[in-house]
Amino acid sequence: MRKSGGLALVRRIGRRVEALARRARRSPRVAFLALLLMSLVFTLGSLALPGFVPASLLVVPLLLGGLLLRFRQLVALSVLTLIFGVYVVVLRSPVLPRTGFVLVLALVAWIVLTSAKVRNRLGVPGTRGESMLMELRDTLTAQGELPTLPPGWRVESAIQSAGGSTFSGDFVVSTVHDDVLEVALVDVSGKGIDAGTRALLLSGAFGGLLGVVPEEEFLSSANRYLRRQDWDDDFATVVHVVIDLRTGEFDVRTAGHPPAIQFDAWSGRWQTRDADGPLLGLVESPEFEVNRGQLKQGDALFLYSDGMVETPRQDIGRGTDRLAGHAERLVAQGFKGAAQELVASAGGPGDDSAIVIIHRQAHA
Known part of the structure:
Protein backbone atom coordinates (compact mmCIF):
# COMPACT_ATOMS: atom_id res chain seq x y z
CA MET A 1 0.00 0.00 0.00
CA ARG A 2 2.78 2.39 0.88
CA LYS A 3 4.47 1.66 -2.43
CA SER A 4 1.32 2.38 -4.44
CA GLY A 5 0.72 5.54 -2.40
CA GLY A 6 4.25 6.72 -3.13
CA LEU A 7 3.81 6.11 -6.85
CA ALA A 8 0.54 8.06 -6.81
CA LEU A 9 2.31 10.97 -5.10
CA VAL A 10 5.08 10.93 -7.70
CA ARG A 11 2.53 10.91 -10.50
CA ARG A 12 0.63 13.85 -8.98
CA ILE A 13 3.86 15.80 -8.65
CA GLY A 14 4.79 14.93 -12.24
CA ARG A 15 1.41 16.11 -13.53
CA ARG A 16 1.73 19.39 -11.65
CA VAL A 17 5.23 19.93 -13.01
CA GLU A 18 3.98 19.28 -16.55
CA ALA A 19 1.09 21.70 -16.01
CA LEU A 20 3.48 24.38 -14.76
CA ALA A 21 5.78 23.79 -17.74
CA ARG A 22 2.88 24.20 -20.18
CA ARG A 23 1.76 27.37 -18.42
CA ALA A 24 5.31 28.72 -18.50
CA ARG A 25 5.50 28.15 -22.26
CA ARG A 26 2.24 30.04 -22.75
CA SER A 27 3.20 32.88 -20.37
CA PRO A 28 6.85 34.02 -20.48
CA ARG A 29 6.13 36.45 -17.62
CA VAL A 30 5.20 33.59 -15.29
CA ALA A 31 8.30 31.70 -16.44
CA PHE A 32 10.48 34.73 -15.73
CA LEU A 33 9.15 35.12 -12.18
CA ALA A 34 9.52 31.38 -11.53
CA LEU A 35 13.13 31.30 -12.77
CA LEU A 36 14.01 34.43 -10.85
CA LEU A 37 12.60 32.83 -7.71
CA MET A 38 14.60 29.69 -8.49
CA SER A 39 17.81 31.73 -8.74
CA LEU A 40 17.04 33.41 -5.42
CA VAL A 41 16.34 30.08 -3.72
CA PHE A 42 19.59 28.60 -5.05
CA THR A 43 21.49 31.67 -3.85
CA LEU A 44 20.05 31.51 -0.32
CA GLY A 45 20.46 27.74 -0.21
CA SER A 46 24.09 27.99 -1.27
CA LEU A 47 24.75 30.49 1.51
CA ALA A 48 22.82 28.61 4.20
CA LEU A 49 23.73 25.03 3.21
CA PRO A 50 26.94 25.18 1.18
CA GLY A 51 27.55 21.48 1.63
CA PHE A 52 24.24 20.50 0.02
CA VAL A 53 23.42 23.34 -2.41
CA PRO A 54 26.35 24.11 -4.73
CA ALA A 55 26.53 27.61 -6.19
CA SER A 56 26.88 26.08 -9.66
CA LEU A 57 23.10 25.43 -9.59
CA LEU A 58 22.70 29.06 -10.68
CA VAL A 59 23.47 27.81 -14.19
CA VAL A 60 20.16 25.89 -14.26
CA PRO A 61 17.83 28.96 -14.35
CA LEU A 62 19.91 30.44 -17.16
CA LEU A 63 19.61 27.31 -19.28
CA LEU A 64 15.87 27.04 -18.65
CA GLY A 65 15.47 30.73 -19.40
CA GLY A 66 17.06 30.22 -22.79
CA LEU A 67 14.25 27.76 -23.59
CA LEU A 68 11.28 29.63 -22.11
CA LEU A 69 11.89 33.38 -22.02
CA ARG A 70 11.79 36.23 -24.46
CA PHE A 71 15.07 37.97 -25.18
CA ARG A 72 14.61 41.00 -22.91
CA GLN A 73 13.42 38.85 -20.03
CA LEU A 74 16.40 36.56 -20.54
CA VAL A 75 18.76 39.55 -20.40
CA ALA A 76 17.21 40.66 -17.10
CA LEU A 77 17.43 37.14 -15.68
CA SER A 78 21.07 36.83 -16.75
CA VAL A 79 22.04 40.15 -15.10
CA LEU A 80 20.24 39.28 -11.86
CA THR A 81 21.72 35.78 -11.80
CA LEU A 82 25.22 37.20 -12.25
CA ILE A 83 24.58 39.59 -9.35
CA PHE A 84 23.44 36.68 -7.20
CA GLY A 85 26.55 34.73 -8.21
CA VAL A 86 28.87 37.60 -7.29
CA TYR A 87 27.06 37.96 -3.96
CA VAL A 88 27.60 34.27 -3.23
CA VAL A 89 31.33 34.26 -4.01
CA VAL A 90 31.89 37.41 -1.99
CA LEU A 91 30.37 35.85 1.11
CA ARG A 92 31.98 32.45 0.49
CA SER A 93 35.40 33.55 -0.67
CA PRO A 94 37.36 30.95 1.30
CA VAL A 95 35.32 28.16 -0.39
CA LEU A 96 34.81 29.34 -3.97
CA PRO A 97 37.34 30.72 -6.45
CA ARG A 98 35.84 34.14 -7.15
CA THR A 99 37.07 34.93 -10.63
CA GLY A 100 36.66 31.43 -12.09
CA PHE A 101 33.09 30.94 -10.90
CA VAL A 102 31.88 34.36 -12.08
CA LEU A 103 33.58 33.93 -15.46
CA VAL A 104 31.97 30.53 -16.00
CA LEU A 105 28.56 31.91 -15.03
CA ALA A 106 29.05 34.87 -17.39
CA LEU A 107 30.15 32.54 -20.20
CA VAL A 108 27.02 30.40 -19.82
CA ALA A 109 24.87 33.56 -19.82
CA TRP A 110 26.59 34.79 -23.01
CA ILE A 111 26.03 31.45 -24.79
CA VAL A 112 22.37 31.38 -23.80
CA LEU A 113 21.82 35.01 -24.85
CA THR A 114 23.53 34.46 -28.22
CA SER A 115 21.29 31.50 -28.99
CA ALA A 116 18.19 33.39 -27.86
CA LYS A 117 19.09 36.40 -30.00
CA VAL A 118 18.95 34.27 -33.14
CA ARG A 119 15.52 32.91 -32.17
CA ASN A 120 14.36 36.41 -31.27
CA ARG A 121 14.55 37.38 -34.95
CA LEU A 122 11.60 35.05 -35.56
CA GLY A 123 9.61 36.80 -32.86
CA VAL A 124 9.02 33.53 -30.99
CA PRO A 125 10.63 32.72 -27.63
CA GLY A 126 12.37 29.56 -26.52
CA THR A 127 11.61 26.28 -28.23
CA ARG A 128 8.64 27.63 -30.20
CA GLY A 129 10.94 28.32 -33.14
CA GLU A 130 11.99 24.66 -33.23
CA SER A 131 8.33 23.65 -32.88
CA MET A 132 7.48 25.80 -35.91
Whole structure:
Protein backbone atom coordinates (compact mmCIF):
# COMPACT_ATOMS: atom_id res chain seq x y z
CA MET A 1 0.00 0.00 0.00
CA ARG A 2 2.78 2.39 0.88
CA LYS A 3 4.47 1.66 -2.43
CA SER A 4 1.32 2.38 -4.44
CA GLY A 5 0.72 5.54 -2.40
CA GLY A 6 4.25 6.72 -3.13
CA LEU A 7 3.81 6.11 -6.85
CA ALA A 8 0.54 8.06 -6.81
CA LEU A 9 2.31 10.97 -5.10
CA VAL A 10 5.08 10.93 -7.70
CA ARG A 11 2.53 10.91 -10.50
CA ARG A 12 0.63 13.85 -8.98
CA ILE A 13 3.86 15.80 -8.65
CA GLY A 14 4.79 14.93 -12.24
CA ARG A 15 1.41 16.11 -13.53
CA ARG A 16 1.73 19.39 -11.65
CA VAL A 17 5.23 19.93 -13.01
CA GLU A 18 3.98 19.28 -16.55
CA ALA A 19 1.09 21.70 -16.01
CA LEU A 20 3.48 24.38 -14.76
CA ALA A 21 5.78 23.79 -17.74
CA ARG A 22 2.88 24.20 -20.18
CA ARG A 23 1.76 27.37 -18.42
CA ALA A 24 5.31 28.72 -18.50
CA ARG A 25 5.50 28.15 -22.26
CA ARG A 26 2.24 30.04 -22.75
CA SER A 27 3.20 32.88 -20.37
CA PRO A 28 6.85 34.02 -20.48
CA ARG A 29 6.13 36.45 -17.62
CA VAL A 30 5.20 33.59 -15.29
CA ALA A 31 8.30 31.70 -16.44
CA PHE A 32 10.48 34.73 -15.73
CA LEU A 33 9.15 35.12 -12.18
CA ALA A 34 9.52 31.38 -11.53
CA LEU A 35 13.13 31.30 -12.77
CA LEU A 36 14.01 34.43 -10.85
CA LEU A 37 12.60 32.83 -7.71
CA MET A 38 14.60 29.69 -8.49
CA SER A 39 17.81 31.73 -8.74
CA LEU A 40 17.04 33.41 -5.42
CA VAL A 41 16.34 30.08 -3.72
CA PHE A 42 19.59 28.60 -5.05
CA THR A 43 21.49 31.67 -3.85
CA LEU A 44 20.05 31.51 -0.32
CA GLY A 45 20.46 27.74 -0.21
CA SER A 46 24.09 27.99 -1.27
CA LEU A 47 24.75 30.49 1.51
CA ALA A 48 22.82 28.61 4.20
CA LEU A 49 23.73 25.03 3.21
CA PRO A 50 26.94 25.18 1.18
CA GLY A 51 27.55 21.48 1.63
CA PHE A 52 24.24 20.50 0.02
CA VAL A 53 23.42 23.34 -2.41
CA PRO A 54 26.35 24.11 -4.73
CA ALA A 55 26.53 27.61 -6.19
CA SER A 56 26.88 26.08 -9.66
CA LEU A 57 23.10 25.43 -9.59
CA LEU A 58 22.70 29.06 -10.68
CA VAL A 59 23.47 27.81 -14.19
CA VAL A 60 20.16 25.89 -14.26
CA PRO A 61 17.83 28.96 -14.35
CA LEU A 62 19.91 30.44 -17.16
CA LEU A 63 19.61 27.31 -19.28
CA LEU A 64 15.87 27.04 -18.65
CA GLY A 65 15.47 30.73 -19.40
CA GLY A 66 17.06 30.22 -22.79
CA LEU A 67 14.25 27.76 -23.59
CA LEU A 68 11.28 29.63 -22.11
CA LEU A 69 11.89 33.38 -22.02
CA ARG A 70 11.79 36.23 -24.46
CA PHE A 71 15.07 37.97 -25.18
CA ARG A 72 14.61 41.00 -22.91
CA GLN A 73 13.42 38.85 -20.03
CA LEU A 74 16.40 36.56 -20.54
CA VAL A 75 18.76 39.55 -20.40
CA ALA A 76 17.21 40.66 -17.10
CA LEU A 77 17.43 37.14 -15.68
CA SER A 78 21.07 36.83 -16.75
CA VAL A 79 22.04 40.15 -15.10
CA LEU A 80 20.24 39.28 -11.86
CA THR A 81 21.72 35.78 -11.80
CA LEU A 82 25.22 37.20 -12.25
CA ILE A 83 24.58 39.59 -9.35
CA PHE A 84 23.44 36.68 -7.20
CA GLY A 85 26.55 34.73 -8.21
CA VAL A 86 28.87 37.60 -7.29
CA TYR A 87 27.06 37.96 -3.96
CA VAL A 88 27.60 34.27 -3.23
CA VAL A 89 31.33 34.26 -4.01
CA VAL A 90 31.89 37.41 -1.99
CA LEU A 91 30.37 35.85 1.11
CA ARG A 92 31.98 32.45 0.49
CA SER A 93 35.40 33.55 -0.67
CA PRO A 94 37.36 30.95 1.30
CA VAL A 95 35.32 28.16 -0.39
CA LEU A 96 34.81 29.34 -3.97
CA PRO A 97 37.34 30.72 -6.45
CA ARG A 98 35.84 34.14 -7.15
CA THR A 99 37.07 34.93 -10.63
CA GLY A 100 36.66 31.43 -12.09
CA PHE A 101 33.09 30.94 -10.90
CA VAL A 102 31.88 34.36 -12.08
CA LEU A 103 33.58 33.93 -15.46
CA VAL A 104 31.97 30.53 -16.00
CA LEU A 105 28.56 31.91 -15.03
CA ALA A 106 29.05 34.87 -17.39
CA LEU A 107 30.15 32.54 -20.20
CA VAL A 108 27.02 30.40 -19.82
CA ALA A 109 24.87 33.56 -19.82
CA TRP A 110 26.59 34.79 -23.01
CA ILE A 111 26.03 31.45 -24.79
CA VAL A 112 22.37 31.38 -23.80
CA LEU A 113 21.82 35.01 -24.85
CA THR A 114 23.53 34.46 -28.22
CA SER A 115 21.29 31.50 -28.99
CA ALA A 116 18.19 33.39 -27.86
CA LYS A 117 19.09 36.40 -30.00
CA VAL A 118 18.95 34.27 -33.14
CA ARG A 119 15.52 32.91 -32.17
CA ASN A 120 14.36 36.41 -31.27
CA ARG A 121 14.55 37.38 -34.95
CA LEU A 122 11.60 35.05 -35.56
CA GLY A 123 9.61 36.80 -32.86
CA VAL A 124 9.02 33.53 -30.99
CA PRO A 125 10.63 32.72 -27.63
CA GLY A 126 12.37 29.56 -26.52
CA THR A 127 11.61 26.28 -28.23
CA ARG A 128 8.64 27.63 -30.20
CA GLY A 129 10.94 28.32 -33.14
CA GLU A 130 11.99 24.66 -33.23
CA SER A 131 8.33 23.65 -32.88
CA MET A 132 7.48 25.80 -35.91
CA LEU A 133 10.20 24.09 -37.96
CA MET A 134 8.83 20.70 -36.96
CA GLU A 135 5.34 21.77 -38.01
CA LEU A 136 6.67 23.05 -41.34
CA ARG A 137 8.44 19.74 -41.89
CA ASP A 138 5.25 17.84 -41.12
CA THR A 139 3.33 20.09 -43.51
CA LEU A 140 5.80 19.39 -46.31
CA THR A 141 5.52 15.66 -45.61
CA ALA A 142 1.72 15.77 -45.60
CA GLN A 143 1.60 17.67 -48.89
CA GLY A 144 3.70 14.92 -50.46
CA GLU A 145 1.26 12.13 -49.60
CA LEU A 146 0.14 10.28 -52.71
CA PRO A 147 -3.56 9.74 -53.54
CA THR A 148 -5.36 6.41 -53.43
CA LEU A 149 -5.61 4.90 -56.89
CA PRO A 150 -8.29 2.57 -58.30
CA PRO A 151 -7.69 -1.21 -58.34
CA GLY A 152 -4.95 -2.25 -60.72
CA TRP A 153 -2.73 0.74 -59.97
CA ARG A 154 -0.19 1.42 -57.26
CA VAL A 155 1.98 4.47 -56.67
CA GLU A 156 4.65 4.95 -54.01
CA SER A 157 7.40 7.45 -53.31
CA ALA A 158 10.43 7.89 -51.07
CA ILE A 159 12.59 10.91 -50.26
CA GLN A 160 16.00 10.93 -48.60
CA SER A 161 17.54 14.21 -47.52
CA ALA A 162 21.26 14.94 -47.74
CA GLY A 163 23.19 14.65 -44.51
CA GLY A 164 20.35 12.99 -42.62
CA SER A 165 18.37 16.24 -42.33
CA THR A 166 14.58 16.00 -42.06
CA PHE A 167 14.25 18.81 -44.60
CA SER A 168 14.72 18.14 -48.29
CA GLY A 169 14.86 20.18 -51.47
CA ASP A 170 13.01 17.35 -53.26
CA PHE A 171 9.25 17.01 -52.92
CA VAL A 172 6.28 15.40 -54.62
CA VAL A 173 2.82 16.82 -55.33
CA SER A 174 0.00 14.81 -56.88
CA THR A 175 -3.73 14.69 -57.51
CA VAL A 176 -6.39 12.48 -59.10
CA HIS A 177 -9.34 13.94 -61.00
CA ASP A 178 -11.68 12.33 -63.55
CA ASP A 179 -9.60 9.10 -63.57
CA VAL A 180 -6.49 11.13 -64.44
CA LEU A 181 -3.42 11.00 -62.20
CA GLU A 182 -1.06 13.98 -62.15
CA VAL A 183 2.29 13.72 -60.36
CA ALA A 184 5.12 16.26 -60.23
CA LEU A 185 8.51 15.53 -58.71
CA VAL A 186 10.35 18.78 -57.97
CA ASP A 187 13.99 19.37 -57.10
CA VAL A 188 14.75 22.83 -55.67
CA SER A 189 18.30 24.17 -56.02
CA GLY A 190 20.38 23.54 -52.93
CA LYS A 191 20.01 20.62 -50.56
CA GLY A 192 18.95 19.73 -47.07
CA ILE A 193 17.59 22.44 -44.80
CA ASP A 194 18.94 25.21 -47.07
CA ALA A 195 16.45 24.20 -49.75
CA GLY A 196 13.76 23.00 -47.35
CA THR A 197 12.10 26.41 -46.83
CA ARG A 198 11.89 27.08 -50.57
CA ALA A 199 10.58 23.56 -51.11
CA LEU A 200 7.83 24.19 -48.57
CA LEU A 201 6.73 27.36 -50.37
CA LEU A 202 6.77 25.73 -53.80
CA SER A 203 5.03 22.54 -52.67
CA GLY A 204 1.96 24.51 -51.62
CA ALA A 205 1.94 26.56 -54.83
CA PHE A 206 2.61 23.66 -57.22
CA GLY A 207 0.13 21.44 -55.41
CA GLY A 208 -2.50 24.13 -55.91
CA LEU A 209 -1.78 24.28 -59.64
CA LEU A 210 -2.25 20.54 -60.21
CA GLY A 211 -5.73 19.76 -61.44
CA VAL A 212 -6.58 23.47 -61.72
CA VAL A 213 -4.61 24.64 -64.75
CA PRO A 214 -4.65 22.60 -67.96
CA GLU A 215 -2.11 19.78 -67.90
CA GLU A 216 -0.03 21.24 -70.74
CA GLU A 217 0.20 24.59 -68.93
CA PHE A 218 1.34 23.31 -65.53
CA LEU A 219 5.08 23.84 -66.07
CA SER A 220 4.55 27.26 -67.67
CA SER A 221 2.37 28.37 -64.73
CA ALA A 222 4.92 27.02 -62.26
CA ASN A 223 7.68 28.90 -64.08
CA ARG A 224 5.74 32.18 -63.87
CA TYR A 225 5.21 31.70 -60.14
CA LEU A 226 8.89 30.96 -59.58
CA ARG A 227 9.91 34.04 -61.60
CA ARG A 228 7.78 36.25 -59.35
CA GLN A 229 9.72 35.11 -56.27
CA ASP A 230 12.87 36.93 -57.46
CA TRP A 231 15.23 34.34 -55.96
CA ASP A 232 18.33 35.55 -57.81
CA ASP A 233 20.07 32.44 -59.21
CA ASP A 234 17.88 29.86 -57.47
CA PHE A 235 15.85 27.55 -59.69
CA ALA A 236 13.91 24.29 -59.68
CA THR A 237 13.72 21.24 -61.92
CA VAL A 238 10.50 19.29 -62.43
CA VAL A 239 9.27 16.11 -64.06
CA HIS A 240 5.51 16.19 -64.59
CA VAL A 241 3.51 13.14 -65.66
CA VAL A 242 -0.20 12.84 -66.50
CA ILE A 243 -1.68 9.33 -66.72
CA ASP A 244 -5.14 8.28 -67.87
CA LEU A 245 -5.94 5.49 -65.40
CA ARG A 246 -8.51 3.96 -67.78
CA THR A 247 -6.22 3.45 -70.76
CA GLY A 248 -2.72 3.79 -69.27
CA GLU A 249 -1.80 6.52 -71.76
CA PHE A 250 0.55 9.14 -70.28
CA ASP A 251 2.30 12.42 -71.07
CA VAL A 252 5.71 13.29 -69.60
CA ARG A 253 7.12 16.81 -69.51
CA THR A 254 10.37 17.86 -67.84
CA ALA A 255 11.95 21.17 -66.88
CA GLY A 256 15.70 20.60 -66.62
CA HIS A 257 15.01 17.31 -64.84
CA PRO A 258 16.34 13.79 -65.49
CA PRO A 259 13.99 11.91 -67.83
CA ALA A 260 11.45 9.37 -66.63
CA ILE A 261 12.16 5.72 -67.36
CA GLN A 262 9.55 3.11 -68.27
CA PHE A 263 9.69 -0.61 -67.60
CA ASP A 264 8.02 -2.71 -70.32
CA ALA A 265 6.77 -5.88 -68.71
CA TRP A 266 6.23 -7.69 -72.02
CA SER A 267 9.77 -7.24 -73.33
CA GLY A 268 11.55 -6.77 -70.00
CA ARG A 269 13.27 -3.65 -71.36
CA TRP A 270 13.76 -0.18 -69.89
CA GLN A 271 13.01 2.88 -72.01
CA THR A 272 14.01 6.48 -71.29
CA ARG A 273 11.22 9.01 -71.72
CA ASP A 274 13.07 12.18 -72.73
CA ALA A 275 11.22 15.50 -72.92
CA ASP A 276 13.44 18.55 -73.14
CA GLY A 277 12.61 21.72 -71.25
CA PRO A 278 14.57 24.52 -69.52
CA LEU A 279 14.99 24.95 -65.76
CA LEU A 280 12.13 26.68 -63.99
CA GLY A 281 12.79 30.26 -62.97
CA LEU A 282 15.48 31.17 -65.49
CA VAL A 283 13.58 31.79 -68.74
CA GLU A 284 10.68 34.19 -69.21
CA SER A 285 8.56 32.17 -71.67
CA PRO A 286 9.92 28.62 -71.95
CA GLU A 287 8.55 25.85 -74.14
CA PHE A 288 8.28 22.29 -72.89
CA GLU A 289 8.23 19.23 -75.11
CA VAL A 290 5.98 16.27 -74.38
CA ASN A 291 6.77 12.54 -74.57
CA ARG A 292 3.71 10.31 -74.90
CA GLY A 293 3.44 6.64 -74.12
CA GLN A 294 1.26 3.98 -72.57
CA LEU A 295 1.53 1.80 -69.49
CA LYS A 296 0.26 -1.70 -70.19
CA GLN A 297 -0.48 -4.22 -67.47
CA GLY A 298 2.74 -4.97 -65.59
CA ASP A 299 4.47 -1.80 -66.81
CA ALA A 300 5.94 0.79 -64.46
CA LEU A 301 7.03 4.41 -64.75
CA PHE A 302 9.88 5.80 -62.62
CA LEU A 303 10.31 9.48 -61.77
CA TYR A 304 13.47 10.41 -59.87
CA SER A 305 15.68 13.33 -58.91
CA ASP A 306 19.30 13.80 -59.97
CA GLY A 307 20.46 12.65 -56.53
CA MET A 308 19.46 9.13 -57.59
CA VAL A 309 21.57 9.02 -60.74
CA GLU A 310 24.23 11.75 -60.68
CA THR A 311 27.52 11.56 -58.82
CA PRO A 312 30.81 13.48 -59.26
CA ARG A 313 32.35 10.49 -61.02
CA GLN A 314 29.55 9.52 -63.42
CA ASP A 315 27.06 11.30 -65.64
CA ILE A 316 23.30 11.02 -65.55
CA GLY A 317 23.21 8.48 -68.40
CA ARG A 318 25.30 5.94 -66.54
CA GLY A 319 23.46 6.72 -63.33
CA THR A 320 20.14 5.99 -65.04
CA ASP A 321 21.46 2.62 -66.22
CA ARG A 322 22.61 1.89 -62.67
CA LEU A 323 19.18 2.80 -61.29
CA ALA A 324 17.48 0.55 -63.84
CA GLY A 325 19.83 -2.25 -62.82
CA HIS A 326 18.83 -1.86 -59.18
CA ALA A 327 15.15 -1.77 -60.13
CA GLU A 328 15.51 -4.86 -62.34
CA ARG A 329 16.00 -6.98 -59.23
CA LEU A 330 12.66 -5.78 -57.84
CA VAL A 331 10.52 -6.81 -60.82
CA ALA A 332 9.70 -10.19 -59.29
CA GLN A 333 8.11 -8.58 -56.22
CA GLY A 334 5.96 -6.29 -58.36
CA PHE A 335 7.94 -3.21 -57.26
CA LYS A 336 6.21 -3.32 -53.88
CA GLY A 337 8.34 -1.32 -51.43
CA ALA A 338 10.76 -0.56 -54.25
CA ALA A 339 10.78 3.22 -53.74
CA GLN A 340 12.25 3.07 -50.26
CA GLU A 341 14.65 0.30 -51.21
CA LEU A 342 15.94 2.16 -54.27
CA VAL A 343 16.46 5.41 -52.37
CA ALA A 344 18.48 3.53 -49.75
CA SER A 345 20.59 1.59 -52.27
CA ALA A 346 20.97 4.02 -55.19
CA GLY A 347 20.49 7.44 -53.61
CA GLY A 348 23.59 9.62 -53.33
CA PRO A 349 24.64 10.45 -49.73
CA GLY A 350 25.73 13.99 -50.66
CA ASP A 351 22.52 15.10 -52.35
CA ASP A 352 18.77 14.93 -51.77
CA SER A 353 17.28 11.86 -53.43
CA ALA A 354 13.67 11.16 -54.38
CA ILE A 355 11.80 8.62 -56.50
CA VAL A 356 8.20 7.97 -57.49
CA ILE A 357 7.10 4.61 -58.92
CA ILE A 358 3.77 4.29 -60.76
CA HIS A 359 2.95 0.65 -61.45
CA ARG A 360 0.07 -0.76 -63.46
CA GLN A 361 -0.32 -4.15 -61.92
CA ALA A 362 -0.60 -7.25 -64.07
CA HIS A 363 -3.53 -8.51 -61.98
CA ALA A 364 -5.99 -5.96 -60.67
